[in-house]
């Protein structure tokens with residue numbers, strides 16, 4: 214492998230050239246938002262784009278540093294703000310760094326032991342996700358929430374655990390403000 218550089222376009226919110234672009238629409242997140250009836254009502258009309266991920270083109274292998282740009286769009290399913298699916302790393306003892314570039318939101322994290330934490334993120338926030346913490350981002354702003362992430366190549370992504378258990382906390386709009394509430398469906 215040879216050294217290389219790519220370009221992060223702030224205006225276009227993408228990495229070029231991009232290794233892989235992934236789209237997450239509401240239909241990919243069925244059952245992940247609290248209001249299932251509202252999810253299905255939206256899906257009968259439309260399948261909104263919730264977020265996009267532009268990978269930097271680095272292989273997911275030990276010793277490498279894969280990275281990506283995530284663009285999480287503003288919006289809500291009922292009172293719940295748009296969010297990413299969230300995941301643990303398969304190699305649980307691996308960390309990750311998020312750098313906020315645009316917009317605002319929360320970085321929700323939790324451990325399998327039931328610890329939970331929410332960090333507010335904005336442009337310039339360097340958030341550190343320690344080993345063993347699952348992570349999800351939530352857009353609480355009016356525009357796209359954009360951040361850059363770097364993680365160890367052998368980390369791997371476990372989405373299934375979160376799909377089954379959910380997150381401990383939900384980020385909901387109450388009187389125009391984001392509030393964190395316990396997830397009644399967490400198990």
Ligand SMILES: [Fe+2]
Pocket residue numbers: 300301302309348364
């Ligand atoms: Fe991760």
